[in-house]
Amino acid sequence: MNITVLALDGVFDTGLAIVLDALATANELSALQAWPGPPFQVSVVGTRRRVKSALGMGVPVLRAVDCPPPDLVIVPALGYKMPDALQQALDRPDVAEAAAALRDWADAGTRIAAACIGTFVLAESGLLNQHDATTTWWLAPLFRQRYPGVRLDTSHMIVNSGQFVTAGAAFSHIDMTLWLIRQTSPELAALVASYLVVDSRPSQSAYIIADHLSHADPLVERFDRWARAHLDKGFRLDDAASELATSKRTLARRIREVLGKTPVSYVQDLRIERAVHLLKTSTNSVDRIADMVGYADGVTLRTLLRRRLGKGIREIKRA
Template identity: 60%
Template sequence: MRVAVLALEGLFDTGLTVTLDVLSTANALSAKLMGGAPRFDVTTIAVRRKVKTAQGFIVPVTPVDPALKPDWVIVPALRATTPETLLPALERRDVHDAKMLLQKWHDEGVRVAASCIGTFLLAESGLLDHREATTTWSLAPFFRQRYPKVLLDESRMLVSSGRVVTTGAAMGHLDLALWLTRQASPELAALVSRYLLADIRTSQAPYIIPNHLAQADPLVMRFEKWARDHLKEGFSLQAAAGALATSTRTLQRRCEAVLGKSPLSYFQDLRVERAQSLLHGSGLDIDAIAAEVGYVDGATLRTLLRERLGRGVRDLRAELR
């Protein structure tokens, strides 16, 4: 499998290196332990002759030859953590050239993958329009507003949609590289995972900070504060809208536009966050914690935690042991 890793100026060092390390480890284990030839022919390419990482390291790159098509092209993340730092990067000339290359190769049948901020390049190129995708959870509101045609679900760690694959924040590069290894050989992927003490994760939900997402919009930020103050009382859309001096329709619309979910769903996120905090930092039993977040008993809370986090109460408590 021919894999081209597209390096851009100011890229996230760990994103590049973990991608290359996973694939090189897969090649080494395939050759030495499984008796097979290397599965990946990996080349680090660039649209410029010289690329420097965000930490200032020079990346050895091969200039792009558009005529030599890989099977896969992977786009590691740029080092940008806010819209203010990301927007200028997306407008750079080398990024524009990279987008043109991605469009050309995708049109010619090349499969495309990106992690974290790299997903923004795919969205800028139009390759995610009308597709399911994920991105770094911390910039999901900005992504959703900038690319309304993308079917975004930032709670997912990896989304495969046709010939395009996206993964989530930062260490989503690891999940992507392991997923790609699994496409070549599930047995090899399991071996690499054990050697690197790494597993493919299915969800970003346990890592999402609801307060961070709410700050993308003034009304949603006010709703978040109201919700935190009323967790014990339970949710009422009418009461929330009235307290915020807005209509239920406006509150519903703003939450959907910014968060990609209803006010009730976001209220549930806050319940989960508070319950996690109490599970980790208090000696309360599950029924007492349920009462703190507006439930009559612990059974409903147990179900909610497992649905949202994929883990039960016992697993969540064990995390800090």
């Protein structure tokens, strides 16, 4: 398989290294085990003759225009972690050229995978429109605002949408690369994971800090504070909207844009989060904790906790 790794100026050093190291390890282990099949042929390409990483290291690259369409393109992250700096980077001419190259490769049938902030570069091409995707969780509000045509789901670490594969935050580069190796050889992917000591992480949910996301919008931040203060009471969107001096429609729309879920779903997440914390840190019974987080009885809380646990198990089995 011919693989092109697209490295742009400011490429995230760790992301680029993880992809290259995992593929090199796969080639070494495949040769060691004398497994059939050719090795991965990996080239690092750029839209400029000279590319520097986010930490200022030179990255030897081939020019994208000089390379034939590969079987697979991998887009590592750019090293811009905050919205303002990232938006400036995405407006650069070399990113526009990268987006054009991605469209050309896609037209030629090339599969394209992107991780973390690399998903923004792929989304700039327009190729993700009307496709399912994930991205780095703390930049989800910016992603939804900038690419409304993409069906974003940040709960997953990997989202496979046919020709396009996207992965979540920073270290999802290894999850994505192992997933790609697994498409060729599940046994080889498992061996690479063992040698690199990588656990299965099918979901980003455990890493998402809801409080961080809520700060992306003043109205959502106020809703978050109000909801946390009223978890022990029944939730009504009318009450929340009235308290925050806005309409139900505006509140629901802003929560959907920032958090990617409905107000009711978000409040339920907060209740489960609080319940799990109380179960770990207090001596209260499940029935008492259920009352403290707004559920009628312990049976309801136990059912929701089992569903949450069961969902995690199913995601692990699918990975």
